[in-house]
Amino acid sequence: MTDILGHKKVFDVLEKSATDRQTAQSYLFSGKEGIGKLHVAIEFACMLNxxxxxxxxxxxxxxxxxxxxxxxxxxxxxxxxxxSIKIDRVRYLQSFLKYSPVEAPFRVIIIDDAHLINRAAQNALLKTLEEPPAYSLMILVTSRSSHLLPTVRSRLRKVMFSPLTRSVITKELVRIKNISEEEAQTVAGLSSGSLGRALELHSAGATNLRKSVMDFFNAGSNFGLAPLLELSAQVSVDQRKLFDAIEFGMTWIRDLMTLKLGGPHSSVINTDLIDILRPSAQHYSIEELLRIRDLMSNGLALVDSETNINRNLVSDVMFLRIRQTMSGKSA
Ligand SMILES: [Zn+2]
Incomplete structure (x- = not known):
């Protein structure tokens, strides 16, 4: 068996259904992005064939x-x-499933990022889901199952994948990137249980961005206006970057809360900064931390909801208000 990381339970259930010949003909593999759903789907196809x-x-x-x-x-x-996956592609896949298998017991189609099958194509797919050809099996893999039509979803056997644990991701990062355990643990903590995200976060760009954001939060009200506006301009160049910056800020809040409330050391995400975080946790009140968190949530919601929004302005206001809150003045 190739490495299925943290999905042994799911894998065992699939394996049992294959051994007992109790497999469904259509599956929905869903869960966070970058946790290995496609990999398990491919192993399932191996198992069956x-x-x-x-x-x-x-x-x-x-x-x-x-x-x-x-x-x-x-x-x-x-x-x-x-x-996207368009209707002619779905028609091609449907005709592929109609033929009897050439070598194996089953014809299998795995569709990755299935939420990108467009509406017309999903409607076309329904026919195959309603009357699947004998010896055929289809697996839709997605991180956004709500984007699939309810009529499609209801015809699939659901297999839910949990996010990976911090220790699994840490181990993988050390193996793949050959980095220190401490660094891997920090990146793993930031990755929300996704190895794909962890690998992305390990890239130079993300590491620098995190450093800039953490410098801002750790300096608090001492952070100058000019560097603040510079940071804001830097993070608001694209939506993804701004989301990342806010996410990093959220981990700062979470860590301070954890330290303040005496949570376990192992729950701290920014382990590499723990010596700086400890005094900050003493310095800020829970109310202040919650206010900062709300400022970030509002910024995130604004940028997420409106297409023509001036990201830089939203970001400026957000960082200024956070700094104001950190100086002990009400924002
Ligand atoms: Zn084999």
Missing amino acids: CPRYTPTDHLECGICDRIRKGNHPDVRIETPIKG
Whole structure:
């Protein structure tokens, strides 16, 4: 078995259904982005189509190898092109499922980011979900199952994936990126249980952004106006960056709350900054921290909801008000 990280329970259930021949014909694999849902879907296809599949290592197997590489005639792994899956693609997949398997017991289609199947294509897909051809199996993989039509969702067997634990992500980061355990633990804490997000956060850009945001929060009311406006301009160049900056700020609040309320050390996210965070936790009252959190939530909601909003202005106001709150004056 290749590494299925934190999804052993899900994997065991799938394996049991395969052994007992109790599989459904259509599945919905849902859960956070970047936690390995697609990987488990591919392993499920291997499990169903390889007579030698056992839960022990057999990476040398030719059948599984072709499935994993997308070279097996009976298994298709579909990903959106230019951010969507259109009706002609769905029709092609439907015709693929209609034919009997060439080599394997099942014809399998795995659609990654299935929430990007457009509405017309989802409606077309319904026909296959209502009357699936014999020996066919379809797995829709998504981090946004609410974007699928209720009529589609209701015809799928749901398999929910939990976020990965901090220790699983830490271990993976150390393995993949060859970084220190301490650094890995900090990045893992910031990743909300997603290995994909953790890898993104480990990139130079994200590391620098986090440092700038943390410098601001740690300096509090001593942070100068010019660097504040510079930071604001830097983070508001695009929406993603501003969201990231707010997310980093939220972890600062969470850490201070944890320290203030005597929560376990292991729950602190910014472990590398703990010596700076401790005195700050003493310095601010809970009310002040909640007010800062609300300022960030409001900023986030504004930028998220309005398309033509002046991000830089929202960001300026947000940072200024946070600084004002940190100086002990009511914002
Ligand atoms: Zn195999």
